[in-house]
Amino acid sequence: MRIDIITCLPRLLDSPFSDSILRRAQQKGLVEVNIHDLRKYSTDKHQRIDDYAFGGGAGMVMMIEPIANCIRDLQSQRTYDEVIYMSPDGEQFTQSMANQLSLYKNIIILCGHYKGVDERVRQHFITREISIGDYVLSGGELAAAVVSDAIIRLQPGVLSDETSALTDSFQDDLVAPPVYTRPADFEGMKVPDILLSGHEKKIEDWRFNQAVERTKSRRPNLLK
Ligand code: ADE
Structure with a gap:
């Protein structure tokens, strides 16, 4: 299985995947996790990925262009089963959702920040929105790590005693x-x-x- 995570703070995702079960799963080639820095897909000379909200109000909104560029670049290389957006107003994450996602071959997970992403991203690029609980994190990265962990440990061969995930x-x-x-x-x-x-x-x-x-x-x- 391959998981592509799109984020404007890639360093936040360094450590969750670099130790213990998740690291071994990657070393064994059972799962491939790729972290993509959204700024690299910015069309702006200052590499901006957010801007003021139309209509005013506090907080920045993540722009559609860098996200569209990144998702399209990934989709030009392979087919994705799901393009997930991590958001507190998404569908509540459960074990049965983890079971279902663990069967997919390729998924993209987009991490939100600030006031979230331009609504057109959600309408036209996202196939599923997931929340890890009724509280607001400062960004979607930790939530993406939670979802990825729950999925990766279900991949065949990841846990040494295969039955242990079943119990x-x-x-x-x-x-x-x-x-x-x-x-x-x-x-x-x-x-x-x-x-x-x-x-x-x-x-x-x-x-x-x-x-x-x-x-x-x-x-x-x-x-x-
Ligand atoms: N981003 C911010 N808070 C979140 C949450 N609770 N679940 C998923 N993504 C989030």
Whole structure:
């Protein structure tokens, strides 16, 4: 899978992809992440990518030309399944959306800034708008990193134990059950006996019941 991220602050996206699982996924060739600096696509001699809003008001608006140039340049090289715009007023990001996006071959993610992008970009170039939650970030970069992370870890071969993504919270509309590791007794705080029993079927049932109980108490909205 290939992810092309368009941003006016490329350095913000240096670190999320340069460590641990996301870095290894790229090294193994399971995913290719390309960060594009929007200023390089500016038609202006000062490399401007934003301007005042028509009609007045505070805040700058990202101009259509550099964005159109960048998206068209990418689209001339390959076909994209989706051109995503990160925005607080987009569709709320969920695990099922991550599952769906993870099946695509090529996606573009555009990061917004300032007062956002010229509306004509959203109308004519964007196929999907995604929000990572009901709060406003200073730009779409961190949101793009969140979405990319959720997608990349689902690519086959990225997680060492392939089943582990399937047992994540939300994959069955349930949150994950509690987990424990050594020591079995820390200052009298004990690990549930069942987990030490070696009885696989009983452990699996216990985990499922714990996940259901946790979902009921913490996230009842997930239960159908
Ligand atoms: N840009 C700013 N805030 C955002 C959010 N909550 N989700 C996605 N993109 C954003």
